[in-house]
Amino acid sequence: MVDAHSEFTLHASGGADDLFDLHEWFNDDRALRGRATLVDSPIQDGEMGVTEVLVVAVGASGTLTALASSLSTWFTVRQSDIKLTFTRGDGEITIDAKGIGAGTDVEKLLRQLLDHRTEQ
Numbered sequence: 001m002v003d004a005h006s007e008f009t010l011h012a013s014g015g016a017d018d019l020f021d022l023h024e025w026f027n028d029d030r031a032l033r034g035r036a037t038l039v040d041s042p043i044q045d046g047e048m049g050v051t052e053v054l055v056v057a058v059g060a061s062g063t064l065t066a067l068a069s070s071l072s073t074w075f076t077v078r079q080s081d082i083k084l085t086f087t088r089g090d091g092e093i094t095i096d097a098k099g100i101g102a103g104t105d106v107e108k109l110l111r112q113l114l115d116h117r118t119e120q
Contacts, residue, residue, distance in 0.1 A: 006088070006114055010054040013083040019054045022084075025074050026056070031066035064114070068107035075100040091116040 012018035019038060026036040035057045058064045071084070075097040085094045091113050095106060 006059045007055055007057045008110070008113070009087045010056065011085045011087070012054075013085075014080070016052040018082055019052050021078075022074060023054055026067075026070060029066065029070045031063065032056070032070055035063065058110075058114070064110055065107055068105075068110055071095070072100060072106050086110065086113055088113050088116075 010019065010022070012022070023036050023038050026032040027034070037055045039053050039055050056067060058067055075082075075095075078097065081096070081098050083094050083096045085092060093109055093113050095109060100106070
């Protein structure tokens with residue numbers, strides 16, 4: 001069950017430019033507008049500069065479905081080999097744009113990540 005304070009943190013294999021593009025994409029989507037925020041992430045050992053992440057709130061009813069649909073479309077439109085890593089608590093999944101197709105259920109993958117955290 002999705003609680004009212006559920007959110008994902010996203011990292012992109014392509015870096016901050018891809019996250020900025022995805023942030024803009026979400027803000028153009030009525031169902032997701034205002035639910036995504038670009039945030040500076042703490043620099044890890046071996047990294048230089050500022051690392052950005054995208055935080056997406058998914059607590060409202062129907063938002064997870066809208067997020068999954070929007071992501072699937074964004075991957076298709078971009079036609080690149082970007083990977084997005086979604087983190088919530090100690091759970092993590094990576095979705096590869098190359099693997100997105102008719103048989104990929106993005107919503108199911110995201111719901112599993114939400115459920116993983118709620119069950120603990």
